[in-house]
Amino acid sequence: MTRRKWRSYLVTAVTFVLAMIWLMPLVFSVLMSLRPATEPINVGNIFFGSTLTLDNYHNAWQVAPWGRHYLNSLIFVFGTLIVQLVTITMAGYAFARLRFWGRDVLLGVLLLQLMIPTGVLLVQNFATVRTLGLFDTHWALMMPYWGSAFGVLMMRQTFRAVPFELEEAARSDGANWWQLIRHVYVPLSLPAYISFAIVSISSHWNEFLWPFIVTRSEDVRPLTAGLNKLFFTTEVGAQYGQLLAGTLIVIAPLVVLFVFFQRQFIESFASSGLK
Amino acid sequence: MPKTAFQRVFPYLLVLPTFVFVALFTLYPVTRTVTDSLYKPARRAADPSVFVFLENYADLFDSTHYLGARFVQILGNTFAFTLATVVFSVPLAFLFALLLNRQLRGTGFLRFAIFYPALLPLIGAASIWAFFYSDTIGLFNTILRGFGLTGVNWLGDPNVVLYAIVLLNIWKQSSYCMIFYLAGLQNIPRDIYEAAQLDGAGWFYQLRYMTVPLLRRTTLFVVLITVTYSFQTVEQLQVLNQGNPADRGNLLLYFIFQSIGERRNWGYVNAMTVVLVLLLLAFTLTNFLLFERRDDDKA
Numbered sequence: 001m002t003r004r005k006w007r008s009y010l011v012t013a014v015t016f017v018l019a020m021i022w023l024m025p026l027v028f029s030v031l032m033s034l035r036p037a038t039e040p041i042n043v044g045n046i047f048f049g050s051t052l053t054l055d056n057y058h059n060a061w062q063v064a065p066w067g068r069h070y071l072n073s074l075i076f077v078f079g080t081l082i083v084q085l086v087t088i089t090m091a092g093y094a095f096a097r098l099r100f101w102g103r104d105v106l107l108g109v110l111l112l113q114l115m116i117p118t119g120v121l122l123v124q125n126f127a128t129v130r131t132l133g134l135f136d137t138h139w140a141l142m143m144p145y146w147g148s149a150f151g152v153l154m155m156r157q158t159f160r161a162v163p164f165e166l167e168e169a170a171r172s173d174g175a176n177w178w179q180l181i182r183h184v185y186v187p188l189s190l191p192a193y194i195s196f197a198i199v200s201i202s203s204h205w206n207e208f209l210w211p212f213i214v215t216r217s218e219d220v221r222p223l224t225a226g227l228n229k230l231f232f233t234t235e236v237g238a239q240y241g242q243l244l245a246g247t248l249i250v251i252a253p254l255v256v257l258f259v260f261f262q263r264q265f266i267e268s269f270a271s272s273g274l275k
Numbered sequence: 276m277p278k279t280a281f282q283r284v285f286p287y288l289l290v291l292p293t294f295v296f297v298a299l300f301t302l303y304p305v306t307r308t309v310t311d312s313l314y315k316p317a318r319r320a321a322d323p324s325v326f327v328f329l330e331n332y333a334d335l336f337d338s339t340h341y342l343g344a345r346f347v348q349i350l351g352n353t354f355a356f357t358l359a360t361v362v363f364s365v366p367l368a369f370l371f372a373l374l375l376n377r378q379l380r381g382t383g384f385l386r387f388a389i390f391y392p393a394l395l396p397l398i399g400a401a402s403i404w405a406f407f408y409s410d411t412i413g414l415f416n417t418i419l420r421g422f423g424l425t426g427v428n429w430l431g432d433p434n435v436v437l438y439a440i441v442l443l444n445i446w447k448q449s450s451y452c453m454i455f456y457l458a459g460l461q462n463i464p465r466d467i468y469e470a471a472q473l474d475g476a477g478w479f480y481q482l483r484y485m486t487v488p489l490l491r492r493t494t495l496f497v498v499l500i501t502v503t504y505s506f507q508t509v510e511q512l513q514v515l516n517q518g519n520p521a522d523r524g525n526l527l528l529y530f531i532f533q534s535i536g537e538r539r540n541w542g543y544v545n546a547m548t549v550v551l552v553l554l555l556l557a558f559t560l561t562n563f564l565l566f567e568r569r570d571d572d573k574a
Contacts (some may be wrong), residue, residue, distance in 0.1 A: 005515045007365070011374065011377070014384070015374040015375070015385060016373065018370075018371070018374070018389070019384075019385045019388035019389055021389070022388055022389050022392065022446065022450065023388040023391075025400070025403045025407070025446070026390070026391060026403075028406070028407075028414060029403045029406070030405070032406065040412040041412060041414065042412075044416060046414065046417055046418070046421075071470045086292070087292045087293045087296070088288070088293070090289040090292060090293070091289055091290045091292070091293040091294075093289060094289035094290050095290070098285070098289070099286075100283075100286035100287065103286075106290060106294065109294070109297060109301075109302065109407040110297070112301065112302075112305075113297055113301045115555060115556055115559045115560075116301065116305065116552055116555060116556070117503065117507060117555075118300055118301065119507055119528075120507060120528065120548065120551055120552060120555065121300070121301070121304040121305065121308065121548065121552075122278075122531070122532070123304075123308065123535060123544045123545060123548050124303070124304030124307045124308050124545075124548075125300055126297065126535070127307075128303070128304065129302070129355065143296065143299075143300070144296070144300040145296075146293075146296040147292070147293045147294065147295065147296030147297035147298075147299075147300070147301075148293070149297065152293055159307050172474065177285070181475050194462070202394060205396070206394075206395070206396035206397065206398075206399075206408070207396075208396065208510050208513070209509045209510070209528075209532065213532070213535075223396075224396050224398045224399070225359065227396070227398055227399060227402065228398055228514070229515065230515055231398075231402055231405070240406050240409070240412065243402060243405075243406070244402070244403065244406060246402075247399045247402045247403060250396065250399050251394075251395050251396065251399045254394045254395075255391060255394060255395075256392065258387070258390075258394055259387065262383060262386060263389065265390075265394070266386070266390065266454055266457070267458075269393070269451075269454045270454050270455060270457065270458035271458075
C-alpha cells in the first residue's frame with residue numbers, strides 16, 4: 001500500500017513539473033509584458049523588474065488599430081461559421097438520409113478535401129481570388145471555407161444517429177423538408193453543432209497564412225496579420241515587453257473562453273478526431 | 276411510388292452550395308496546379324506560357340539550378356522536421372493524457388497548463404518563443420549564462436535553427452494531440468483493467484498489452500494530423516527566421532510562399548505544390564489503408 005502511495009506522489013510530481021514547463025511561455029510573456037521597457041531580463045533577475053507597469057499594453061495598443069483587427073477577425077470567423085452551418089446542414093442531411101445518383105463520388109470528393117487542406121493550394125487560390133476581384137476583401141478570407149468537408153461528414157454522421165421513426169412521424173404530421181430539418185434534426189444535433197462551431201471558430205481565429213496573402217489593408221486584416229506587423233515593426237530586443245503585450249492582447253479571447261468552457265473545448269476538439 | 280421531378284433534383288440542390296465552394300477552392304486549384312506545373316512562363320509577360328512537360332520537376336531536383344539547389348535541401352528539412360515532431364510529440368501527448376486521466380486535485384489547472392498551447396495562434400506562440408530564443412536578451416541564453424555557460428545562437432546557427440523550430444512545434448503539437456489520447460483513454464471501459472488486476476497484471480503489463488493496443492486507432496490518427504500540420508508549417512518561420520540561415524531553417528510550404536511573388540517561378544511554385552500534395556496524399560492513403568485493413572482482420 002505504501003509503495004502505491006509513493007508512486008502516486010511521484011506521478012503527481014511529474015505531472016506538475018511537466019505542466020509548469022508547458023506553462024512557461026505564457027507565464028514569461030505575462031511577466032515580461034509587465035516589466036518596465038527599460039529593464040530587459042538579465043542574469044539574477046529574470047522574473048520581475050523594479051516595478052509592475054501597464055505601459056507595454058498602452059504602447060502596444062497605440063501601434064496598431066487593434067479594435068479594427070478585432071472586428072475583422074470577428075467578421076472573418078462568424079461570416080465563415082454562419083454560412084458553414086447552413087451548407088453543412090443541407091449537405092449533411094442529403095448524405096445521411098437521401099439516395100441519389102453519384103452520392104459516393106461526391107463523398108469521395110469530400111474526402112479529397114479532407115486530405116488536401118485548402119491552405120496548401122494557396123498558389124492557385126490566390127490567383128482565383130484575384131480573378132474574382134476579391135483581393136483584399138472580407139469575402140476572400142471566408143469563401144474557401146464555405147464548403148467544409150469536415151463539417152458535412154460530421155453532420156452526416158450525427159444525422160444518421162437520429163431515429164428514422166422521428167422523420168416518418170414528422171412527415172405523417174405534414175412537415176415539409178425544411179420543417180423536418182428545423183424541428184427534428186437540428187434540435188437533436190445541437191452538441192455536434194457546438195463542437196463544430198468551437199473547432200471552426202478557433203481554427204479561423206488563429207489562421208495566419210491565407211489572410212496574410214489575400215489581404216493588404218488594415219481595414220480587412222485580422223488579428224494574426226496585425227500581430228505579424230507588430231512583430232516586424234517592433235525593435236526586437238528593446239521592446240520585447242511591448243511585443244508580448246501585443247501577443248497577449250491577440251491570444252486573450254480564446255484563452256479566457258477556454259478557462260470558462262474547458263470541458264466544451266476539450267470535448268469539441270476530441271470529437272473532431274472521431275471519423 | 277415514382278419520384279417527382281422535385282424529389283429527383285432535391286438532393287443535388289442540398290449539396291450544391293457545399294460543392295460550389297469545394298469545386299472552386301479544391302477541385303479547380305488541384306487540377307490547375309497540375310497543369311500549370313507543366314508550363315514555364317515566357318520571357319516577356321505578354322507572351323503565352325511554354326509547355327515544358329516535366330522540365331520544372333527536373334529543375335527542382337537539379338542541384339545546379341537556382342531553385343533546385345535550394346529545393347532539395349528544403350525538402351530534406353521538411354522530412355526531418357516532420358519526423359522529429361512526430362517522434363517526440365506523439366509519445367509526449369500519450370504521457371500527458373495518462374497523467375491527466377487521473378482524478379487529481381487541480382486537474383482543471385493542469386489541463387489548462389498543458390492544453391492551452393493548442394489554442395494559441397501559431398503566430399502568437401512563435402512571437403513568445405522569439406523572446407526565448409533571442410540571442411542577447413532571450414530567456415534561454417540568460418538562463419544558460421546564469422549557469423556560467425555560453426549562450427547558443429538559436430536562430431542564427433545553421434546547425435541549431437531546425438532544432439529550435441522543432442522544439443516549438445513539439446510543445447504545441449503534443450498539447451493538441453493530448454486531447455485525442457485523453458478522449459481515447461476515457462472510452463476504454465474501466466472493468467477490463469479491474470479484471471486484469473484480479474489476474475495480477477502489473478501497471479506496465481496493463482499499459483503495454485492493453486492501453487497501447489486499444490489506442491492504436493487514436494495513435495494512427497494523431498500521427499496523421501501531426502504529419503499533415505507539420506508539412507504545412509509557416510508561421511514559426513515567418514516570425515522566427517524567415518527560413519534563414521541559408522535555408523537550413525526553411526520548410527516547403529514557406530518556401531512556396533516566398534517564391535510566389537516572382538513571375539519566373541510560376542511553374543516551379545505549382546510543381547512544388549504538386550510535390551507537397553502528393554506527399555500528403557501518399558501519407559494519408561497509406562495510413563488509411565493500413566488501419567482499414569487491420570480493422571477487417573479483427574472482425
